[in-house]
Amino acid sequence: MYKTTIGLEIHFEAKTKSKMFCSCYNEANSSLEEKPNTNICPICTGQPGAMPVINEEAINKVIMAGLALDCEIAKQSKFDRKNYFYPDLPKGYQISQYDLPICNDGFLDISLGDGRKKRIRITRVHMEEDTAKLFHAPDGPSLVDFNRSGVPLFELVTEPDINSAEEAKKFSQELQLIFRYLDISNADMEKGQMRCEVNISLNKEGDKELGIKVEIKNLNSFKAVEKSIEYEIKRQADLLDRGEKIVQETRGWHDDKQITISQRGKENAHEYRYFPEPDLPPLEISAEKIEEIKSHMPELPSQKRTRFAEEYSLAEKNIEFFIRDEALAEYFEKVVTELNCWKNETEAAKKQPAKSWPEMIKLAANYIISDLQSMIKADKAENYSAEYVESKITPENFGEFICMISMGQISSKIAKIVLLEMFKTGADPSHIIEEKGLSQIESDEEISKIIDVVLEKNKKAVEDFKNGKQNSFAFLIGQIMAESNGKANPEKSAELLKTKLK
Ligand SMILES: [Zn+2]
Structure with missing residues (x-):
C-alpha cells in the first residue's frame, strides 16, 4: 500500500473591470467572448517603453481571498519579473510575485463525505498577470490573441496536505464557491477562469521522504482533477510494484482517453531568473486598508x-x-x-x-x-x-x-x-x-357522498380492511382523494371513513 501526497496550484482569473497593469477591459469580468485582439494596448502587448500601473481593484480582491482563507496579509509586498520566452508572452517575462506574496499561511477546512473535516493549509496566494492565448490551426499558422494578456490572475498554492482524489476535488470545489461568494472571480473551469495543477507523489506508508513528484496540467473540470489523480495513483503504484522508478515530469490529462501523457521531463524545467520589477513601486498594504476590506466581506x-x-x-x-x-x-x-x-x-x-x-x-x-x-x-x-x-x-x-x-x-x-x-x-x-374551483370540500354531507361512491367501487379493499389489513385504509383514503380531485378535506375524510367502516 502506498500513501498519496498531493499539493495543488490553482489559478483564478480575477473579476476586475480592467487588466492588471493597464486600463484595457478585462474579459474575465463578463461571459461575452470578444473578437480577438480588441482589448489591447501598448502595455499588455509588451511594447518597448510602455509603463505598467498596478490595478488597485485586483489587489483589494486578492486581499479578500486571503482574508477568506485565513491568510496573513503582507504589509509589504512587491512584484517580480519571471523571465521565460514563449510566443504567448510578449514582454519575454511575466510580472508575478516571487518571495513576497500578498497572502501567506492560510487554510481551508473541507467536509469529507463521512462527516469528517479536514484542514488543508494554504502556502500562499499571489497576484500575477495572465498570458495571451495561442490558437493552433491543424494545418496552418498559430495565432495569438492578446485579449487575455495582462488579465489579473490569483495563484494559490497549497501545502501537500491532500491525500486523495476526493479531497482534491472537494477542496477545489469549495474554493470555487468561496471565490464566487466573494465575487472576485467567475471561476468557470471550462472557460479557463479557474485552472488547476496537481502535484502528486506516492511513497510507502512510514517512509520519511516523499516520493518523486509528478505534475499534472491541463485539467479543465473537477471531474478531470479527480480522474487524473485516480489514474496517476494507479500508474505510479504499478511502476513502484514492478520496482521501477517514477520519472519527475509534467504530464497532461487526455480527457478523451482518460489518461495522463508525459509532456516534458525535468531537464527542460525553467530557470526563471526572478528579479524585482523595476517599473513598479513596492506594495505597501496598511492595516487600515485590511480592516476596511474586512468590514465589507460578504457572508462566506x-x-x-x-x-x-x-x-x-x-x-x-x-x-x-x-x-x-x-x-x-x-x-x-x-x-x-x-x-x-x-x-x-x-x-x-x-x-x-x-x-x-x-x-x-x-x-x-x-x-x-x-x-x-x-x-x-x-x-x-x-x-x-x-x-x-x-x-x-x-x-x-x-x-x-x-x-x-x-x-x-x-x-x-x-x-x-x-x-x-x-x-x-x-x-x-x-x-x-x-x-379554478379548487377550494377544499369541507361539508360532511358532500364528503360522505364521495366516500359512499368509493366504498361501492372498492368492495375488496373494504373486505380486506375488515380482515385486519391496515394498508387498505390508506388505500381507500387515496381513492377518496382521487374521486374528489384532491379536494376532500383529508382529516374529515379519514374521520368519516373510520365511522363508515365500523
Ligand atoms: Zn492593455
Whole structure:
C-alpha cells in the first residue's frame, strides 16, 4: 500500500473591470467572448517603453481571498519579473510575485463525505498577470490573441496536505464557491477562469521522504482533477510494484482517453531568473486598508452553512442545495420573512397552528427545492437570479401558499396545481383556488357522498380492511382523494371513513 501526497496550484482569473497593469477591459469580468485582439494596448502587448500601473481593484480582491482563507496579509509586498520566452508572452517575462506574496499561511477546512473535516493549509496566494492565448490551426499558422494578456490572475498554492482524489476535488470545489461568494472571480473551469495543477507523489506508508513528484496540467473540470489523480495513483503504484522508478515530469490529462501523457521531463524545467520589477513601486498594504476590506466581506459559504443550520434547522442536503444556489437561497429567506410576519400578525396563526414553525420552514424549503426549481428549469432560465424568481412568484404569495398548506386548507395534490398556476400567472394562491374551483370540500354531507361512491367501487379493499389489513385504509383514503380531485378535506375524510367502516 502506498500513501498519496498531493499539493495543488490553482489559478483564478480575477473579476476586475480592467487588466492588471493597464486600463484595457478585462474579459474575465463578463461571459461575452470578444473578437480577438480588441482589448489591447501598448502595455499588455509588451511594447518597448510602455509603463505598467498596478490595478488597485485586483489587489483589494486578492486581499479578500486571503482574508477568506485565513491568510496573513503582507504589509509589504512587491512584484517580480519571471523571465521565460514563449510566443504567448510578449514582454519575454511575466510580472508575478516571487518571495513576497500578498497572502501567506492560510487554510481551508473541507467536509469529507463521512462527516469528517479536514484542514488543508494554504502556502500562499499571489497576484500575477495572465498570458495571451495561442490558437493552433491543424494545418496552418498559430495565432495569438492578446485579449487575455495582462488579465489579473490569483495563484494559490497549497501545502501537500491532500491525500486523495476526493479531497482534491472537494477542496477545489469549495474554493470555487468561496471565490464566487466573494465575487472576485467567475471561476468557470471550462472557460479557463479557474485552472488547476496537481502535484502528486506516492511513497510507502512510514517512509520519511516523499516520493518523486509528478505534475499534472491541463485539467479543465473537477471531474478531470479527480480522474487524473485516480489514474496517476494507479500508474505510479504499478511502476513502484514492478520496482521501477517514477520519472519527475509534467504530464497532461487526455480527457478523451482518460489518461495522463508525459509532456516534458525535468531537464527542460525553467530557470526563471526572478528579479524585482523595476517599473513598479513596492506594495505597501496598511492595516487600515485590511480592516476596511474586512468590514465589507460578504457572508462566506461556511458561515452561511452554520447560519442555515442554526436558524432554519434544515437537513444538510437542503443546506448544501442553498449554498450552491444563491438565488433560491435568497428567495427562501424572503419567504421565511413573510412567514414570520404571518406568524406574528395573523390571528388565525395564533389560534390554529396546524403545523409547527420548523415544519413550516421545512415545507417552504422543500417546495422551493423540488417544485419551484423544476418549474424554473422547465422555463429554461439559466443563471437565474432571485429577482427572476420573484418576478414569477412574489415571496409574499409563496408565503401565503405555504400557510394554506400548513393550515390544512389545501391538500398536497391541489398545492402542486396551485403552485404551477402561480408560476405561470403570478397570481396569488387564494385567487387561483377560487377561480379554478379548487377550494377544499369541507361539508360532511358532500364528503360522505364521495366516500359512499368509493366504498361501492372498492368492495375488496373494504373486505380486506375488515380482515385486519391496515394498508387498505390508506388505500381507500387515496381513492377518496382521487374521486374528489384532491379536494376532500383529508382529516374529515379519514374521520368519516373510520365511522363508515365500523
Ligand atoms: Zn492593455
